[in-house]
Amino acid sequence: MSKIKKVAGWGGVAVIAVVVAGAIASWQPEIPALKTPGSQTFSTAQIEQGRKLADLGDCAVCHTRAGGERNTGGLAMEIPFGTIYTTNITPDVETGIGKWSFDAFKRAMRLGVDREGHYLYPAFPYTAFTRTSDADLEALYAYLMSQPAVKYQPPETALNFPFNIRQGIVTWNWLFLQPGPMDTDTHQSAEWQRGAYLTEGLGHCSACHSPRNLMFGEKGGEDHLTGGVAEEWTAPSLVANSDAPLNWSHEDLVTFMHRGYSANHGVAAGPMAPVVNEGLSQLPPEDLNAIATYLTSFQRGDKTAGTADKLNQQTETHVEPLTSEGARLFSGACMACHAQEKGAQMVGVRPSLALNTNLYAATPDNAIRVILDGIQNPAKTDLGFMPAFRHNLSDAQIAVLLNYLREEYAGKTPWPELQKRVTEVRAETERK
Ligand code: HEC
Ligand code: HEC
Ligand code: HEC
Known part of the structure:
Protein backbone atom coordinates (compact mmCIF):
# COMPACT_ATOMS: atom_id res chain seq x y z
CA MET A 1 0.00 0.00 0.00
CA SER A 2 1.44 3.41 -0.93
CA LYS A 3 1.96 6.00 1.72
CA ILE A 4 -0.74 8.25 0.32
CA LYS A 5 -3.34 5.52 0.49
CA LYS A 6 -2.38 4.78 4.05
CA VAL A 7 -2.79 8.41 5.06
CA ALA A 8 -6.10 8.56 3.22
CA GLY A 9 -7.14 5.39 5.02
CA TRP A 10 -6.35 6.86 8.41
CA GLY A 11 -8.07 10.08 7.36
CA GLY A 12 -11.20 8.06 6.64
CA VAL A 13 -11.00 6.39 10.05
CA ALA A 14 -10.56 9.80 11.68
CA VAL A 15 -13.59 11.20 9.84
CA ILE A 16 -15.69 8.20 10.87
CA ALA A 17 -14.49 8.59 14.47
CA VAL A 18 -15.43 12.27 14.49
CA VAL A 19 -18.84 11.53 12.96
CA VAL A 20 -19.51 8.76 15.49
CA ALA A 21 -18.35 10.95 18.38
CA GLY A 22 -20.55 13.76 17.08
CA ALA A 23 -23.52 11.44 16.75
CA ILE A 24 -23.03 10.16 20.31
CA LEU A 177 -27.95 28.14 19.18
CA GLN A 178 -26.98 29.45 22.61
CA PRO A 179 -29.36 27.45 24.73
CA GLY A 180 -30.82 28.64 27.98
CA PRO A 181 -32.67 31.53 29.61
CA MET A 182 -31.79 35.17 29.26
CA ASP A 183 -28.81 36.68 31.06
CA THR A 184 -29.79 39.68 33.13
CA ASP A 185 -28.12 43.03 32.54
CA THR A 186 -28.15 44.52 36.00
CA HIS A 187 -27.18 47.99 34.73
CA GLN A 188 -30.61 48.35 33.17
CA SER A 189 -34.03 49.03 34.69
CA ALA A 190 -36.40 46.18 35.48
CA GLU A 191 -38.70 47.33 32.65
CA TRP A 192 -35.83 47.30 30.12
CA GLN A 193 -34.90 43.79 31.21
CA ARG A 194 -38.47 42.61 30.89
CA GLY A 195 -38.54 44.17 27.42
CA ALA A 196 -35.32 42.40 26.44
CA TYR A 197 -36.77 39.12 27.68
CA LEU A 198 -39.98 39.52 25.67
CA THR A 199 -38.29 40.84 22.49
CA GLU A 200 -35.42 38.38 22.34
CA GLY A 201 -37.34 35.39 23.69
CA LEU A 202 -40.90 34.51 22.78
CA GLY A 203 -41.31 37.70 20.72
CA HIS A 204 -38.53 36.40 18.36
CA CYS A 205 -38.42 39.81 16.61
CA SER A 206 -34.89 39.07 15.41
CA ALA A 207 -36.06 36.00 13.46
CA CYS A 208 -37.31 38.49 10.86
CA HIS A 209 -35.61 41.77 11.79
CA SER A 210 -31.98 40.49 11.87
CA PRO A 211 -29.94 39.73 8.75
CA ARG A 212 -28.92 36.11 8.16
CA ASN A 213 -25.69 34.62 6.87
CA LEU A 214 -25.26 32.07 4.08
CA MET A 215 -26.14 29.25 6.47
CA PHE A 216 -29.37 30.99 7.47
CA GLY A 217 -28.02 31.70 10.91
CA GLU A 218 -28.95 35.07 12.40
CA LYS A 219 -26.11 37.55 12.41
CA GLY A 220 -25.63 38.76 15.97
CA GLY A 221 -23.57 41.44 17.65
CA GLU A 222 -23.67 44.75 15.82
CA ASP A 223 -25.95 43.28 13.14
CA HIS A 224 -28.64 42.26 15.62
CA LEU A 225 -32.07 43.71 14.64
CA THR A 226 -30.51 45.84 11.89
CA GLY A 227 -33.04 44.59 9.32
CA GLY A 228 -33.74 41.25 7.69
CA VAL A 229 -36.00 39.44 5.28
CA ALA A 230 -39.30 37.69 6.00
CA GLU A 231 -41.30 35.85 3.36
CA GLU A 232 -39.47 37.96 0.77
CA TRP A 233 -40.52 41.19 2.49
CA THR A 234 -37.95 43.51 3.99
CA ALA A 235 -38.25 43.66 7.77
CA PRO A 236 -36.78 47.10 8.55
CA SER A 237 -34.13 47.78 11.14
CA LEU A 238 -35.50 48.33 14.63
CA VAL A 239 -32.29 49.95 15.89
CA ALA A 240 -29.99 52.88 15.21
CA ASN A 241 -29.58 52.34 11.44
CA SER A 242 -33.37 52.47 10.82
CA ASP A 243 -34.42 54.09 7.53
CA ALA A 244 -37.50 55.60 9.19
CA PRO A 245 -37.47 59.39 8.72
CA LEU A 246 -38.37 59.90 12.38
CA ASN A 247 -36.98 58.16 15.43
CA TRP A 248 -39.35 55.67 16.99
CA SER A 249 -40.61 57.26 20.18
CA HIS A 250 -41.83 55.07 23.03
CA GLU A 251 -45.41 56.13 22.41
CA ASP A 252 -45.27 55.55 18.63
CA LEU A 253 -43.89 52.08 19.10
CA VAL A 254 -46.52 51.11 21.68
CA THR A 255 -49.29 52.40 19.38
CA PHE A 256 -47.81 50.59 16.37
CA MET A 257 -47.67 47.27 18.24
CA HIS A 258 -51.16 47.74 19.67
CA ARG A 259 -52.99 49.07 16.59
CA GLY A 260 -50.77 48.10 13.67
CA TYR A 261 -50.46 51.78 12.84
CA SER A 262 -48.59 54.83 14.01
CA ALA A 263 -49.34 58.25 12.48
CA ASN A 264 -45.63 59.10 12.53
CA HIS A 265 -44.60 55.93 10.69
CA GLY A 266 -47.31 53.94 8.98
CA VAL A 267 -48.89 50.53 9.02
CA ALA A 268 -47.83 46.98 9.82
CA ALA A 269 -48.57 45.12 6.60
CA GLY A 270 -47.21 41.93 5.00
CA PRO A 271 -45.79 39.39 7.49
CA MET A 272 -45.92 42.04 10.25
CA ALA A 273 -49.74 42.18 10.09
CA PRO A 274 -50.35 38.77 11.76
CA VAL A 275 -47.54 39.46 14.26
CA VAL A 276 -49.57 42.48 15.41
CA ASN A 277 -53.01 41.01 14.90
CA GLU A 278 -52.57 37.70 16.69
CA GLY A 279 -49.62 38.58 18.86
CA LEU A 280 -48.60 42.05 19.95
CA SER A 281 -52.07 43.65 19.96
CA GLN A 282 -53.21 41.01 22.48
CA LEU A 283 -50.52 41.91 25.01
CA PRO A 284 -51.20 43.86 28.20
CA PRO A 285 -49.97 47.50 28.22
CA GLU A 286 -47.14 46.74 30.64
CA ASP A 287 -45.61 44.23 28.22
CA LEU A 288 -45.87 46.63 25.26
CA ASN A 289 -44.29 49.35 27.40
CA ALA A 290 -41.45 47.01 28.33
CA ILE A 291 -40.74 46.09 24.67
CA ALA A 292 -40.82 49.79 23.72
CA THR A 293 -38.47 50.72 26.56
CA TYR A 294 -36.03 48.07 25.39
CA LEU A 295 -36.19 48.80 21.65
CA THR A 296 -36.20 52.61 21.84
CA SER A 297 -33.00 52.43 23.91
CA PHE A 298 -31.23 51.60 20.61
CA GLN A 299 -32.53 54.64 18.70
CA ARG A 300 -29.83 57.19 17.92
CA GLY A 301 -29.71 60.66 16.41
CA ASP A 302 -32.37 63.34 16.55
CA LYS A 303 -34.89 62.49 13.88
CA THR A 304 -37.63 63.98 16.04
CA ALA A 305 -41.39 64.08 15.60
CA GLY A 306 -41.15 67.84 15.02
CA THR A 307 -40.31 67.13 11.39
CA ALA A 308 -43.47 65.04 10.93
CA ASP A 309 -45.66 68.03 10.21
CA LYS A 310 -43.14 69.37 7.74
CA LEU A 311 -43.00 66.05 5.94
CA ASN A 312 -46.77 65.80 5.87
CA GLN A 313 -47.09 69.30 4.45
CA GLN A 314 -44.76 68.19 1.72
CA THR A 315 -47.30 65.50 0.82
CA GLU A 316 -50.04 68.12 0.64
CA THR A 317 -48.16 70.62 -1.44
CA HIS A 318 -46.72 68.14 -3.86
CA VAL A 319 -49.96 66.88 -5.35
CA GLU A 320 -50.22 69.93 -7.62
CA PRO A 321 -49.37 70.98 -10.27
CA LEU A 322 -49.38 67.72 -12.20
CA THR A 323 -46.22 68.36 -14.09
CA SER A 324 -44.85 64.86 -14.21
CA GLU A 325 -46.16 61.44 -15.12
CA GLY A 326 -45.50 60.31 -11.55
CA ALA A 327 -47.68 63.09 -10.17
CA ARG A 328 -50.47 62.25 -12.61
CA LEU A 329 -50.35 58.56 -11.70
CA PHE A 330 -50.41 59.40 -8.02
CA SER A 331 -53.32 61.74 -8.45
CA GLY A 332 -55.29 59.21 -10.48
CA ALA A 333 -54.63 56.05 -8.49
CA CYS A 334 -53.57 56.93 -4.96
CA MET A 335 -54.50 60.42 -3.90
CA ALA A 336 -58.11 59.63 -3.02
CA CYS A 337 -56.81 57.72 -0.05
CA HIS A 338 -53.29 59.00 0.51
CA ALA A 339 -53.43 62.78 0.26
CA GLN A 340 -53.55 64.49 3.59
CA GLU A 341 -56.23 67.14 3.02
CA LYS A 342 -57.93 68.13 6.20
CA GLY A 343 -61.43 67.07 7.05
CA ALA A 344 -61.76 64.43 4.34
CA GLN A 345 -63.50 61.34 5.68
CA MET A 346 -62.35 57.99 4.42
CA VAL A 347 -62.78 54.52 5.78
CA GLY A 348 -59.66 53.40 7.59
CA VAL A 349 -56.41 55.21 8.27
CA ARG A 350 -54.66 57.24 5.62
CA PRO A 351 -51.02 56.46 6.15
CA SER A 352 -48.81 59.39 5.27
CA LEU A 353 -46.52 58.18 2.52
CA ALA A 354 -44.03 60.92 3.42
CA LEU A 355 -43.30 59.03 6.63
CA ASN A 356 -43.36 55.49 5.27
CA THR A 357 -40.08 53.69 5.96
CA ASN A 358 -40.51 51.67 2.77
CA LEU A 359 -39.96 54.75 0.60
CA TYR A 360 -36.66 55.47 2.40
CA ALA A 361 -35.44 51.85 2.33
CA ALA A 362 -32.49 50.62 0.28
CA THR A 363 -34.71 48.10 -1.53
CA PRO A 364 -38.05 48.97 -3.15
CA ASP A 365 -39.52 45.50 -2.58
CA ASN A 366 -42.10 46.22 0.12
CA ALA A 367 -43.46 49.25 -1.72
CA ILE A 368 -43.71 47.25 -4.98
CA ARG A 369 -45.51 44.42 -3.20
CA VAL A 370 -48.01 46.78 -1.61
CA ILE A 371 -48.85 48.40 -4.96
CA LEU A 372 -49.16 45.07 -6.80
CA ASP A 373 -51.25 43.26 -4.22
CA GLY A 374 -52.70 46.01 -2.05
CA ILE A 375 -53.35 45.22 1.61
CA GLN A 376 -55.96 42.49 1.86
CA ASN A 377 -55.17 41.31 5.40
CA PRO A 378 -54.71 44.42 7.51
CA ALA A 379 -53.25 44.13 10.98
CA LYS A 380 -56.61 45.43 12.25
CA THR A 381 -59.68 45.74 10.04
CA ASP A 382 -60.32 49.33 11.21
CA LEU A 383 -57.10 50.37 9.42
CA GLY A 384 -58.88 49.69 6.16
CA PHE A 385 -57.93 47.80 3.04
CA MET A 386 -55.89 48.92 0.09
CA PRO A 387 -56.86 47.74 -3.41
CA ALA A 388 -54.39 45.81 -5.61
CA PHE A 389 -53.05 47.60 -8.69
CA ARG A 390 -51.55 44.52 -10.37
CA HIS A 391 -53.99 44.73 -13.27
CA ASN A 392 -54.29 48.52 -13.44
CA LEU A 393 -50.69 49.66 -13.60
CA SER A 394 -47.88 48.43 -15.84
CA ASP A 395 -44.37 47.75 -14.53
CA ALA A 396 -43.21 51.00 -16.14
CA GLN A 397 -46.00 52.97 -14.47
CA ILE A 398 -45.32 51.46 -11.04
CA ALA A 399 -41.63 52.30 -11.41
CA VAL A 400 -42.34 55.91 -12.41
CA LEU A 401 -44.87 56.30 -9.59
CA LEU A 402 -42.61 54.84 -6.92
CA ASN A 403 -39.56 56.84 -7.88
CA TYR A 404 -41.74 59.95 -7.94
CA LEU A 405 -42.84 59.23 -4.35
CA ARG A 406 -39.27 58.43 -3.31
CA GLU A 407 -37.86 61.63 -4.73
CA GLU A 408 -40.68 63.99 -3.84
CA TYR A 409 -41.62 62.69 -0.41
CA ALA A 410 -38.54 60.98 0.87
CA GLY A 411 -36.07 63.28 -0.87
CA LYS A 412 -33.99 60.28 -1.87
CA THR A 413 -32.24 59.50 -5.12
CA PRO A 414 -34.33 57.18 -7.34
CA TRP A 415 -33.97 53.42 -6.98
CA PRO A 416 -31.79 52.22 -9.86
CA GLU A 417 -33.26 49.72 -12.35
CA LEU A 418 -36.60 49.96 -10.64
CA GLN A 419 -38.74 48.79 -13.54
CA LYS A 420 -36.69 45.59 -13.83
CA ARG A 421 -37.26 44.92 -10.14
CA VAL A 422 -41.02 45.52 -10.50
CA THR A 423 -41.11 42.94 -13.31
CA GLU A 424 -39.22 40.44 -11.13
CA VAL A 425 -41.41 40.94 -8.08
CA ARG A 426 -44.53 40.71 -10.24
CA ALA A 427 -43.35 37.34 -11.57
CA GLU A 428 -42.44 36.10 -8.05
CA THR A 429 -45.78 37.09 -6.58
CA GLU A 430 -47.78 35.75 -9.53
CA ARG A 431 -46.42 32.25 -9.00
CA LYS A 432 -47.90 32.13 -5.48
C1 HEC B 1 -42.07 30.98 12.46
C2 HEC B 1 -42.97 29.85 12.58
C3 HEC B 1 -43.18 29.21 13.93
C4 HEC B 1 -43.56 29.82 15.10
C5 HEC B 1 -43.79 31.30 15.35
C6 HEC B 1 -43.74 28.75 16.07
N1 HEC B 1 -43.45 27.54 15.51
FE1 HEC B 1 -43.51 25.74 16.44
N2 HEC B 1 -42.74 24.86 14.78
C7 HEC B 1 -42.58 25.47 13.56
C8 HEC B 1 -42.14 24.48 12.59
C9 HEC B 1 -41.85 24.74 11.12
C10 HEC B 1 -42.07 23.25 13.28
C11 HEC B 1 -41.65 21.91 12.70
C12 HEC B 1 -40.16 21.84 12.56
C13 HEC B 1 -39.70 20.53 11.99
O1 HEC B 1 -40.49 19.77 11.43
O2 HEC B 1 -38.51 20.24 12.11
C14 HEC B 1 -42.44 23.53 14.65
C15 HEC B 1 -42.45 22.57 15.66
C16 HEC B 1 -42.88 22.80 16.95
C17 HEC B 1 -42.91 21.80 17.98
C18 HEC B 1 -42.50 20.34 17.83
C19 HEC B 1 -43.76 19.56 17.60
C20 HEC B 1 -43.58 18.17 17.10
O3 HEC B 1 -44.58 17.46 17.01
O4 HEC B 1 -42.46 17.78 16.76
C21 HEC B 1 -43.43 22.40 19.11
C22 HEC B 1 -43.67 21.76 20.47
C23 HEC B 1 -43.70 23.77 18.77
N3 HEC B 1 -43.35 23.99 17.44
C24 HEC B 1 -44.25 24.68 19.63
C25 HEC B 1 -44.41 26.03 19.34
C26 HEC B 1 -44.87 27.00 20.29
C27 HEC B 1 -45.31 26.69 21.72
C28 HEC B 1 -44.85 28.21 19.66
C29 HEC B 1 -45.20 29.58 20.21
C30 HEC B 1 -44.54 29.95 21.45
C31 HEC B 1 -44.36 27.97 18.31
N4 HEC B 1 -44.12 26.64 18.15
C32 HEC B 1 -44.17 28.97 17.36
C33 HEC B 1 -42.75 26.81 13.28
C34 HEC B 1 -43.11 27.78 14.21
C1 HEC C 1 -42.65 37.16 10.65
C2 HEC C 1 -41.66 38.18 10.57
C3 HEC C 1 -41.69 39.29 11.60
C4 HEC C 1 -41.63 39.18 12.96
C5 HEC C 1 -41.60 37.91 13.81
C6 HEC C 1 -41.61 40.52 13.47
N1 HEC C 1 -41.65 41.43 12.45
FE1 HEC C 1 -41.78 43.46 12.59
N2 HEC C 1 -41.92 43.63 10.58
C7 HEC C 1 -41.85 42.60 9.68
C8 HEC C 1 -42.00 43.12 8.33
C9 HEC C 1 -41.98 42.33 7.04
C10 HEC C 1 -42.18 44.52 8.45
C11 HEC C 1 -42.46 45.54 7.32
C12 HEC C 1 -43.96 45.72 7.23
C13 HEC C 1 -44.46 46.75 6.25
O1 HEC C 1 -43.65 47.33 5.53
O2 HEC C 1 -45.68 46.96 6.21
C14 HEC C 1 -42.11 44.80 9.89
C15 HEC C 1 -42.23 46.08 10.42
C16 HEC C 1 -42.05 46.39 11.76
C17 HEC C 1 -41.99 47.73 12.29
C18 HEC C 1 -42.10 49.01 11.48
C19 HEC C 1 -40.72 49.47 11.09
C20 HEC C 1 -40.70 50.70 10.25
O3 HEC C 1 -39.69 51.42 10.29
O4 HEC C 1 -41.68 50.95 9.52
C21 HEC C 1 -41.81 47.62 13.65
C22 HEC C 1 -41.69 48.74 14.65
C23 HEC C 1 -41.75 46.20 13.95
N3 HEC C 1 -41.90 45.48 12.79
C24 HEC C 1 -41.56 45.69 15.23
C25 HEC C 1 -41.49 44.33 15.53
C26 HEC C 1 -41.34 43.79 16.87
C27 HEC C 1 -41.21 44.62 18.12
C28 HEC C 1 -41.33 42.43 16.75
C29 HEC C 1 -41.21 41.39 17.84
C30 HEC C 1 -42.16 41.51 18.94
C31 HEC C 1 -41.49 42.11 15.34
N4 HEC C 1 -41.57 43.29 14.63
C32 HEC C 1 -41.54 40.83 14.83
C33 HEC C 1 -41.69 41.25 9.99
C34 HEC C 1 -41.69 40.71 11.28
C1 HEC D 1 -58.94 52.86 -1.47
C2 HEC D 1 -57.94 53.54 -0.72
C3 HEC D 1 -56.50 53.40 -1.17
C4 HEC D 1 -55.95 53.62 -2.42
C5 HEC D 1 -56.67 54.01 -3.70
C6 HEC D 1 -54.52 53.45 -2.26
N1 HEC D 1 -54.21 53.10 -0.97
FE1 HEC D 1 -52.38 52.76 -0.23
N2 HEC D 1 -53.20 52.29 1.58
C7 HEC D 1 -54.54 52.39 1.90
C8 HEC D 1 -54.75 51.94 3.26
C9 HEC D 1 -56.09 51.91 4.00
C10 HEC D 1 -53.49 51.55 3.76
C11 HEC D 1 -53.20 50.94 5.12
C12 HEC D 1 -53.83 49.58 5.10
C13 HEC D 1 -53.58 48.69 6.28
O1 HEC D 1 -52.43 48.50 6.70
O2 HEC D 1 -54.57 48.17 6.78
C14 HEC D 1 -52.53 51.80 2.67
C15 HEC D 1 -51.14 51.60 2.78
C16 HEC D 1 -50.22 51.99 1.82
C17 HEC D 1 -48.79 51.92 1.97
C18 HEC D 1 -48.05 51.49 3.22
C19 HEC D 1 -47.71 50.06 3.15
C20 HEC D 1 -46.78 49.57 4.23
O3 HEC D 1 -46.64 48.36 4.33
O4 HEC D 1 -46.18 50.37 4.95
C21 HEC D 1 -48.24 52.37 0.80
C22 HEC D 1 -46.75 52.48 0.48
C23 HEC D 1 -49.33 52.70 -0.08
N3 HEC D 1 -50.52 52.45 0.56
C24 HEC D 1 -49.15 53.19 -1.36
C25 HEC D 1 -50.20 53.44 -2.25
C26 HEC D 1 -50.00 53.85 -3.62
C27 HEC D 1 -48.67 54.11 -4.25
C28 HEC D 1 -51.26 53.95 -4.16
C29 HEC D 1 -51.61 54.29 -5.59
C30 HEC D 1 -51.12 53.36 -6.58
C31 HEC D 1 -52.22 53.61 -3.13
N4 HEC D 1 -51.54 53.31 -1.99
C32 HEC D 1 -53.59 53.60 -3.29
C33 HEC D 1 -55.54 52.80 1.07
C34 HEC D 1 -55.40 53.07 -0.28
Missing part, protein backbone atom coordinates in the same frame (compact mmCIF):
# COMPACT_ATOMS: atom_id res chain seq x y z
CA ALA A 25 -22.57 13.66 21.71
CA SER A 26 -25.66 14.89 19.89
CA TRP A 27 -27.83 11.84 20.56
CA GLN A 28 -31.02 12.80 22.30
CA PRO A 29 -33.10 10.05 23.89
CA GLU A 30 -36.80 9.60 23.30
CA ILE A 31 -38.72 11.01 26.25
CA PRO A 32 -41.35 8.44 27.31
CA ALA A 33 -44.94 9.06 26.27
CA LEU A 34 -47.27 10.31 28.94
CA LYS A 35 -51.00 10.30 29.47
CA THR A 36 -52.17 13.79 28.40
CA PRO A 37 -52.48 15.95 31.52
CA GLY A 38 -56.04 17.32 31.54
CA SER A 39 -56.68 21.04 31.90
CA GLN A 40 -57.79 20.40 35.51
CA THR A 41 -54.10 19.77 36.32
CA PHE A 42 -53.40 23.49 35.85
CA SER A 43 -54.73 26.64 37.45
CA THR A 44 -56.87 29.04 35.39
CA ALA A 45 -54.33 31.80 36.04
CA GLN A 46 -51.52 29.65 34.68
CA ILE A 47 -53.49 28.74 31.54
CA GLU A 48 -54.34 32.39 30.97
CA GLN A 49 -50.70 33.38 31.39
CA GLY A 50 -49.76 30.69 28.86
CA ARG A 51 -52.32 32.00 26.37
CA LYS A 52 -50.71 35.46 26.44
CA LEU A 53 -47.26 33.94 25.99
CA ALA A 54 -48.52 31.90 23.04
CA ASP A 55 -49.84 35.11 21.48
CA LEU A 56 -46.47 36.79 21.94
CA GLY A 57 -44.74 33.77 20.40
CA ASP A 58 -47.05 33.73 17.35
CA CYS A 59 -47.57 30.01 17.87
CA ALA A 60 -50.95 30.08 16.10
CA VAL A 61 -49.63 32.27 13.24
CA CYS A 62 -47.28 29.49 12.14
CA HIS A 63 -49.11 26.45 13.50
CA THR A 64 -52.42 27.15 11.72
CA ARG A 65 -52.86 26.65 7.96
CA ALA A 66 -55.37 28.74 6.00
CA GLY A 67 -58.83 27.49 6.88
CA GLY A 68 -57.44 24.95 9.37
CA GLU A 69 -58.28 24.68 13.05
CA ARG A 70 -56.12 26.69 15.43
CA ASN A 71 -52.71 25.18 16.20
CA THR A 72 -53.31 22.00 14.18
CA GLY A 73 -50.36 22.76 11.88
CA GLY A 74 -49.98 22.09 8.16
CA LEU A 75 -48.84 25.59 7.18
CA ALA A 76 -46.25 25.24 4.42
CA MET A 77 -43.02 27.18 4.94
CA GLU A 78 -41.07 27.34 1.68
CA ILE A 79 -37.29 27.36 1.99
CA PRO A 80 -34.74 26.98 -0.82
CA PHE A 81 -34.33 23.23 -0.13
CA GLY A 82 -37.99 22.25 -0.01
CA THR A 83 -41.09 22.75 2.12
CA ILE A 84 -41.32 22.48 5.89
CA TYR A 85 -44.80 21.91 7.34
CA THR A 86 -45.67 23.11 10.80
CA THR A 87 -46.82 20.47 13.24
CA ASN A 88 -50.03 19.91 15.18
CA ILE A 89 -49.48 21.37 18.67
CA THR A 90 -52.92 20.56 20.07
CA PRO A 91 -52.94 17.77 22.70
CA ASP A 92 -54.18 15.09 20.28
CA VAL A 93 -52.43 11.85 21.22
CA GLU A 94 -51.82 10.56 17.71
CA THR A 95 -51.22 13.64 15.58
CA GLY A 96 -50.40 16.33 18.14
CA ILE A 97 -48.38 16.69 21.35
CA GLY A 98 -50.83 14.80 23.60
CA LYS A 99 -48.11 12.35 24.70
CA TRP A 100 -45.55 15.04 25.50
CA SER A 101 -44.44 15.52 29.11
CA PHE A 102 -43.37 18.96 30.28
CA ASP A 103 -39.75 17.84 29.97
CA ALA A 104 -40.27 16.93 26.33
CA PHE A 105 -41.89 20.30 25.63
CA LYS A 106 -39.14 22.15 27.46
CA ARG A 107 -36.47 20.32 25.47
CA ALA A 108 -38.21 21.27 22.19
CA MET A 109 -38.33 24.95 23.17
CA ARG A 110 -34.79 25.08 24.58
CA LEU A 111 -32.89 22.74 22.25
CA GLY A 112 -35.12 22.23 19.21
CA VAL A 113 -35.49 18.46 19.71
CA ASP A 114 -38.85 16.67 19.52
CA ARG A 115 -40.16 14.10 22.03
CA GLU A 116 -38.77 11.17 20.07
CA GLY A 117 -35.31 12.76 19.94
CA HIS A 118 -35.35 14.11 16.35
CA TYR A 119 -33.81 17.49 15.69
CA LEU A 120 -36.30 20.15 14.56
CA TYR A 121 -35.59 22.58 11.76
CA PRO A 122 -34.81 26.13 12.85
CA ALA A 123 -37.83 27.39 10.85
CA PHE A 124 -39.23 26.80 14.35
CA PRO A 125 -37.64 29.79 16.15
CA TYR A 126 -36.23 27.86 19.11
CA THR A 127 -33.01 29.92 18.98
CA ALA A 128 -35.16 32.74 20.44
CA PHE A 129 -37.66 30.62 22.41
CA THR A 130 -34.75 29.07 24.32
CA ARG A 131 -34.54 32.35 26.33
CA THR A 132 -37.92 31.66 27.98
CA SER A 133 -37.91 31.06 31.74
CA ASP A 134 -38.98 27.71 33.23
CA ALA A 135 -42.06 29.31 34.80
CA ASP A 136 -43.21 30.75 31.47
CA LEU A 137 -42.57 27.44 29.71
CA GLU A 138 -44.73 25.75 32.34
CA ALA A 139 -47.53 28.26 31.67
CA LEU A 140 -47.24 27.73 27.90
CA TYR A 141 -47.39 23.97 28.41
CA ALA A 142 -50.46 24.37 30.61
CA TYR A 143 -52.16 26.43 27.92
CA LEU A 144 -51.25 24.09 25.05
CA MET A 145 -52.42 21.00 26.99
CA SER A 146 -55.73 22.72 27.83
CA GLN A 147 -56.70 23.41 24.21
CA PRO A 148 -59.16 21.10 22.47
CA ALA A 149 -57.34 18.06 21.06
CA VAL A 150 -57.85 18.04 17.29
CA LYS A 151 -56.90 15.09 15.11
CA TYR A 152 -55.09 16.33 12.01
CA GLN A 153 -51.94 14.96 10.46
CA PRO A 154 -50.04 17.69 8.60
CA PRO A 155 -48.19 16.71 5.40
CA GLU A 156 -44.72 15.24 5.90
CA THR A 157 -41.79 17.66 5.64
CA ALA A 158 -39.49 16.47 2.86
CA LEU A 159 -36.37 18.48 2.11
CA ASN A 160 -33.75 17.75 -0.53
CA PHE A 161 -30.64 15.76 0.35
CA PRO A 162 -28.64 16.46 2.53
CA PHE A 163 -31.06 18.72 4.38
CA ASN A 164 -33.44 15.79 4.91
CA ILE A 165 -30.92 14.38 7.42
CA ARG A 166 -32.09 16.01 10.63
CA GLN A 167 -28.90 15.04 12.45
CA GLY A 168 -27.16 17.69 10.34
CA ILE A 169 -28.93 20.36 12.38
CA VAL A 170 -26.56 19.47 15.25
CA THR A 171 -23.77 21.39 13.49
CA TRP A 172 -26.06 24.32 12.80
CA ASN A 173 -27.11 24.40 16.47
CA TRP A 174 -23.51 24.26 17.53
CA LEU A 175 -22.91 27.45 15.53
CA PHE A 176 -26.13 29.38 16.08
